Amino acid sequence: MRSYETARSLFSFLGFCSWVVIVIGAGAAFMGGAAVGATSFNNTPNIMQIALAAAPGVAILLLGLFGLALVQMGRAGVDSAEYGQQMLSVARNQLDISQQMLAQGATMAASYTEIAHQRSQPSPVSGNTAAPPASFADMPGSAALADADPDEPALTPMPARPEIPHTHVQELGDGHFKVHDRTFSNETDARDYQQKLLVK
Structure with missing residues (x-):
């Protein structure tokens, strides 16, 4: 200035x-x-x-x-x-x-x-693009399982869950009690058997 x-x-x-x-x-x-x-x-x-x-x-x-x-x-x-x-x-x-x-x-x-x-552009890693994630469509179907090698061990199927029998205590007219397919002379034995069936 x-x-x-x-x-x-x-x-x-x-x-x-x-x-x-x-x-x-x-x-x-x-x-x-x-x-x-x-x-x-x-x-x-x-x-x-x-x-x-x-x-x-x-x-x-x-x-x-x-x-x-x-x-x-x-x-x-x-x-x-x-x-x-x-x-x-x-x-x-x-x-x-x-x-x-x-x-x-x-x-x-x-x-x-x-x-x-x-x-916005994909960035390749080591020249290879990432593979898409696996989906249920990629799993082998029943036909593929049928064509599998018989020497390979087969997959053991999971056992089916047994159905729970009819376990309520039914009182008969002559003083007996029935649980499923068994008959008891007192209610205590019938209740014990009922609990065993429920635990199975």
């Missing part, structure tokens, strides 16, 4: 000179008016004489004010230049940040697209 210290120093010096001119003009105007009053002892000076005597001092004072106004306008121009330069620097920084964010977004989008493309 450029520095305007030289211009500021110059305007400060010119401002000081303008204030000096203003003070000198004010003093000259006052002294001119006072001199007119002092020279006329018997006659009262009129306003025109006082104005003409103070005119050079007033002119100098106005010249100092004009110079001070120019100095302030110059300072305002320097301040505007500095503010414009600062705004330009901030805008450039924001532009750089925006470009970096756009570049990062483009990189992330490209990476995501590449990852999605890699996942």
Whole structure:
């Protein structure tokens, strides 16, 4: 960022000179008016004489004010230049940040697209694709079992589960009890036999 210290120093010096001119003009105007009053002892000076005597001092004072106004306008121009330069620097920084964010977004989008493309393609392992999992359709049927080698041991079928007999205790009219196919003279023996049948 450029520095305007030289211009500021110059305007400060010119401002000081303008204030000096203003003070000198004010003093000259006052002294001119006072001199007119002092020279006329018997006659009262009129306003025109006082104005003409103070005119050079007033002119100098106005010249100092004009110079001070120019100095302030110059300072305002320097301040505007500095503010414009600062705004330009901030805008450039924001532009750089925006470009970096756009570049990062483009990189992330490209990476995501590449990852999605890699996942969509099958990745072979050692040149062979993975075999599909086995299913019940791949199991040999009855015809394949019939064509099997007779020397191989046959699979032993699982024994069928015996059916549970009718195990409720039936009370007969003559004081006997019947369980399945046996008859007992008391209920205790009938219940014991019933439990044996249920355990089998």
